[in-house]
Amino acid sequence: MNALTEVRLIAARELSRLRTKMFVISTAVMMVLVAGLLIGIKLLGGSATTVGFVEEGFGGQVTAVASAMKLELETENVPSEEEGERLVREGELDALVLDGPLRMVVKGEPDERLEAALSALAQQSALNGELVKAGVDPAKVNQAVAGAAVEVVSLEGVDELRELRLGLAMGLAVLLFIMLQASGILVAQGVVEEKSSRVVELLLSSVRPWQLMAGKVLGLGLLGFLQMGLVVAAGVGAQIATGALDLPVGDLAGTVVWSLVWFVAGYALYALLYAAAAATVSRQEDIGGVGAPIQVLLMAGYVMCFTLVPNDPDGLLVRILSFVPLFAPLLMPVRAVFGAPVWEQALALGVSLVAVGALVWLAGRIYSNSVLRTGGRISLKEAMRAG
Structure with a gap:
């Protein structure tokens, strides 16, 4: 078999999680929450x-x-x-x-x-x-x-839908954060599970380490994308049924598309980091320690969505940070709700994809040099120079 076929088979193995109760229940809960939130907005908000x-x-x-x-x-x-x-x-x-x-x-x-x-x-x-x-x-x-009134001159224009855009942006930030965090941790748990049970030794007798890592990341990524798509579909269905968010159809459609695109980019970035970090430990209890720096980066982007972006979505600091690959998957889709230029979104996506390419090499090296080593935690320096 060629390399792509082997990666595909490993990805198909990870997709078997689709039938687990955890996946079904967690997906159903998020779908109900998103749809229920929109229905609640319609029932409780704006009543005469x-x-x-x-x-x-x-x-x-x-x-x-x-x-x-x-x-x-x-x-x-x-x-x-x-x-x-x-x-x-x-x-x-x-x-x-x-x-x-x-x-x-x-x-x-x-x-x-x-x-x-x-x-x-x-x-x-x-x-x-x-x-x-x-x-x-x-x-x-x-x-x-009645004819006497103050003349208002707005230098930047007035967005009458700002409150709706803000609500949509915050909801999107929460959803992306939850999905990226859950998917990344799932990758880390899968790596450690195979390593601690010695299943990885059997798998590596047939495939190369980078193929195993790529198949795992790809398979769980497809699983996460399906889950994200179902949750977004539930939100779209509730929006069509209730019209809770009185925003232009073009804006809502753009938000849906960009949220899915940025989930893919964000998942690739964080899943590779989690896979590499998890390969350096042999126990599930140690995932929290090696994953803490990654969690801090993800949390930092999430917090900035609530603190920096709403106040000035086009400010210099926010614009710079939204081009940083590990922050872009959260900041840029939220900025897009407020009308960030398409060229900025495309450029930030391009920068993130370049970062994904660099992480493929880095994470692949750490994973290959660490996944067969058991015992205590392997330092990053050792993982990079081993083998």
Whole structure:
């Protein structure tokens, strides 16, 4: 058999984990969490305040003022004040608004935005009454007041969807972090399991060390990509069904594509590091020690997604860090949600792929020189010069 065939067979062996309960349960849980989050956003976020009115026509005035204050209302006419209070008490109405004098009846704490809108309406009504007493036409005064506004000049433009983009970016960062961490640790555990059970000695009688490492990384990578794809598909399905994220379709499609691309690049980087590190130890208990520096790097990128990127996604520091291969798989897809230029994403991906090529050589050397050595932990210096 040629080298590629041997790598393919080893990868197929790792793909047998597809049928394990752990894979099925963990995938199902993440799919439910992602879909449930979007459904929850739809059910809980952005719901209109339901307000009842006894007086016909008065609801229009309140709605107009509320709309000016960017408060969404759903209005209902009720036959009497007593009926309106009953509906409020039973939770079918958020508030009952009565005119003459202006009053708001609520079950518990009032909606502060609705209270502010009604206060503005009451103040306008009082002002109109005083203008009439003074012999001034309120319509002319109101028209002049309505036309007075500050002119806003935004140097960088206003992103009205920033909060939605921020939520999407943070969710994407969490998903990528979990998937990269879990996949990397799975690779490390597989390497140590074969080494401690001496199975690796049997395997290496038929294939070369680099082929064994490549097949393991490839097989588990396909497994991780399938899991990531299923989780993303669950999110896409929930988004199509609910429309929870009111973002342009092009932006959402780009986010899906780039998240999968960056998972592949990130997995290749971290899986190779974990495979090389795990080859230097012989016990599962030692994985935490050799994997700690890798975990710190992954955690650093994750933390920066929440601290640096939201404040200034196009800042100089963030842009520089998003080109660093071990940080790019987390930072760049999050920046992409905020509109990072395509050429920057492509360049960062190219740099990461070059780094993958360098790690293939480095990790392959460490793995080849360490995987057959048992006993205590092998230092990096020994692993590099052995053999």
